[in-house]
Amino acid sequence: MVNLKQIVMNITVILTPELRLEQAVNPEDPVFASENGVLFSKDKSELLFFTRERQGDYLIPDTVKTIRSDAFSHSNLTIATIPMLKLMPMSFLNVIN
Numbered sequence: 001m002v003n004l005k006q007i008v009m010n011i012t013v014i015l016t017p018e019l020r021l022e023q024a025v026n027p028e029d030p031v032f033a034s035e036n037g038v039l040f041s042k043d044k045s046e047l048l049f050f051t052r053e054r055q056g057d058y059l060i061p062d063t064v065k066t067i068r069s070d071a072f073s074h075s076n077l078t079i080a081t082i083p084m085l086k087l088m089p090m091s092f093l094n095v096i097n
Helices: 004-010
Strands: 030-035 038-041 044-050 055-059 076-079
Touching: none
Parallel strands: 055 076
Antiparallel strands: 030 038, 038 044
C-alpha cells in the first residue's frame, strides 16, 4: 500500500467539482486540515491551497505564518486580509478577480 501522506507535498492538488476539499481531507489527518475551501497544514501555520469554490473576501487566520507558492492561483479571491507572515513567490499568481 502506498502512503500518500509521505508524497503529497510533492504533487499538485487537483480538485474536481465532484470532490470538495472538506471531503478530500479527513478531519483525523495528522498532516493536513481544511476549513471552508482552504487547505492548511494541520497546525494551520501554512496556507497551502485556496480552492476555486471558495469565493470573495478572505481573512487569513492569525495562525498562518506562510502562504505557499500558487496557493491562490486561479482562485476567485477578491480581497485578502493578511496578517504579518511570510509569502512565498507567486502566492497570488493568476488570481481571477
